[in-house]
Amino acid sequence: MYKDFTQWALSTDDNWTGLVLRLTLGLVLFPHVAQKLFGWFDGPGLRGEMHYMTTKAGLPAFVAITAITIECLGAFLLLAGAGTRFAAVAVFCLFMGMILVVHSSNGFFMNWFGKVPSGTEGFEYHLLVLGICIAIMIQGGGKYSIDKLLNGYSHNL
Template identity: 65%
Template sequence: MMYKDLINSIIATDDSLIGFILRITLGIVLFPHTTQKMFGWFNGPGLAGEMSFMTTQAGLSVFTAIVAITIECLGTFMLLTGTATRIASAGIFGLFVGMIATWHYRNGFFMNWFGKLPSGKEGFEYHLLVLGMCIAIFIAGGGRYSIDKWITGR
């Protein structure tokens, strides 16, 4: 019985539009980045290029790079569908904390809006927005039109 209660508390959500709007917005923003890394779409590096960057330039282990890419890709899909939304938001939160801690902090706060940083160098302002959205999604749950809502039937 405790297992079922735990699962229900993780996926519990209401019919609110807030969770829906937050998770869809974040999912839509993350989707192009995910497909750049996985498939090379939108002039992205593709999986081989991303793995090379993460293991050579960012200094991550192969295992850590695989976990990071998996969290971003799977988490984006989970957000867009509203499946285990709290788990997805927690994973993406951890991923973005890691991005700040291992790479983006050294480039300062601001994104490279005016091209003053070398190519590929961005600050962490975008990452802070993602962190805030993840916290709100974690609190609100998947909301309306989510698999979580459909599973719980509430």
């Protein structure tokens, strides 16, 4: 059973679809990760993000740390194609939480025209992330993924 689960978790075809999906999601998440961890791209940095998540979003510190870790680790795992399905599940859960806790009360649309205060975005972007995560869960990491390499190795065991 363990071998079957591992093979499923790492299984992927040598296709471009998985590669395009995981690189798209990983590359879109990376600037947000850089903002949260390092303060790049006018981001708050880790201290500022923790402050926002624990005060304005009202999350316990442990949940805030977990959310930041999932987003950061998930982006890097997706880019590498390592544990791709697990990363997609984790990011999916994270973004469902974002919708439920923060963004659902702001409506569907992002703040495209600056008509609402900053930080009150809707959840349309989050739905796109959820869709990509579902496709990755089905498809796997695709071409040039570490999963593909490991799955080939596990077949030889």
